[in-house]
Amino acid sequence: MGKLEVASRSGRIITTIDINGEATVSELKRKFQSYSRKYYPARQRFSLPVKAGEKRGVVLEDGKRLADYGLAEGGRVDFKDLGPQIGYSTVFFWEYFGPLVVYPLFFFFPQYLYPHIKSASPPVHSLVQKLAVAYWCFHYAKRIVETYTIHKFGHATMPIFNLFRNCAYYWGFAAYVSYFVNHPKYTAPNQTLSVACLGLAVLMQLGNLRSHIILANLRAPGEKDYKIPRGFLFNFVSCANYTFEIWGWLLYSVAVQSLAAWMFAATGAAQMVQWAIAKHSRLRKTFDGKDGRPKYPRRWIIFPPFL
Template sequence: MKITVSSRSGKTVAILDVDAHETVRNLKKKLHARKQVLHPERQRLTLLPKEGESRGEVLDDSKTVADYGLKDGDAILCKDLGPQIGYSTVFFWEYFGPLIVYPLFYYLPKYLYPGQEIPSQHAKAQDIALAYWSFHYAKRIMETYLVHKFGHATMPIFNLFKNCTYYWGFTAFVSYFINHPLYTPPPLIQTYVAFGFAAVCQISNFWCHILLAKLRTPGDKSYKIPRGFLFNYVTCANYTAEAWGWIAFTVGVQALPAALFTLAGGYQMAVWAMQKHKRLKKIFDGKEGRANYPKRWIIFPPFF
């Protein structure tokens, strides 16, 4: 049968010969063969919007043409998502930057703080902060390649520049002030206790990522209810551990730039957590044999 693929403006992109039992992924490959610029990862295929709706249902790569009730002569819409780049590539570069940028202010103060009298040695809080920061981002890179399972293979290439600007820029901002010759560290006991708790948060975050990775195989876009460990109480337990880790980091160094970085990251994680919590509650509504999503905090018990 023939399926017409159109752009949102109504222009015909291609007319494809397809079989009802072909997957949407295969349909994308056929469209790519006709339009070389439309790599399968750049395509978002949707059904035509129903009456009263502004957009149609997005076609799942793993489902077949028949699953969507498409018949000979029907049309679907294709949106070009633009140039794409692999998730793991973006994650590597956004995390690699902080590993390089942060130590510059620690090891090269005479070049980065001209006119300042450089102390003969660093404060213990500065030493531990460098170790914690480096461990955190090395852990993130390791998780990117050995732990995480991505539901999508790629993202828009613009995200590479946006994410690197955020992580690299905040790293320079935080490191500049924490390693400044005029930096005043908090009491040593405060630093030790705070970073001890932060280390526990790092381990907890890692274990949460292990549990999440077990929920899906690469390319699997389906949603499952995370269970075990902190997930028995919090929807986005990985964000909970991450947020508490940076709160502890802030207490351990007692620096305003660290607090601002923590607030910025915490806000973004809260937004993602609300979206995921809402999505899981909608999917697992207890109807038609579906599981009922258990009552849990979103990200930050006992407040949120």
């Protein structure tokens, strides 16, 4: 057995742990939990001390041995408390379940949600409104099913704050968009155009589903090593799943002709573009064609021919 010092990021020694260099980082986390029960493994992050010229130390990965990082008797690791954690699938379920419930409320219960609109009889919904609520529910039902049957997460948990932030975004926009699209005084645009756009939007969602299946098959659960996505639109675009997602919401916005829908589409697209640029950069850096690694092919990032 050897002794390993655990320090805070400020350099203060928190405790010393007896552990063999052949032990894994996961075993280190279980040992450290015995020091303080509140620091369950998902809440812990260990890294090597920051070296001169570095901004941050190398983060220790769960499956690797301490010896892989050169940690021996008298070594030191820095500890960071990641805060209370929650499972990815739990966050995804609640952020998608909200819009699935909130949006239809304005469609089915206008008498309660538009009390200022005086009418002798309930409003008659146009075909566009009916198809719009069907598309919206299909999209979020699909997302929930994907969460439990397709998606594979590189990390098991995320900070619990993300649950409240993500739910505020999705639930808030669901109410905002639905309020105007299902408003009793809503005037439906050209029906032929709207039906065609929503039909194409469904095809975009199916393309998004196909893209998620391809990504899910790239690695086993818990793996962090990236592989080059190939096939389907991935032969031309690095983040085909985001491409289909953006096109789906743009088509929905054209179909319903609502400023609220356009704002939702633009906000989501802006976030996905940021994620796509980061992922494209990571793929190019990982697959640089050196030391036997394949070279990442030339592709658009997310939105040909512009990006």
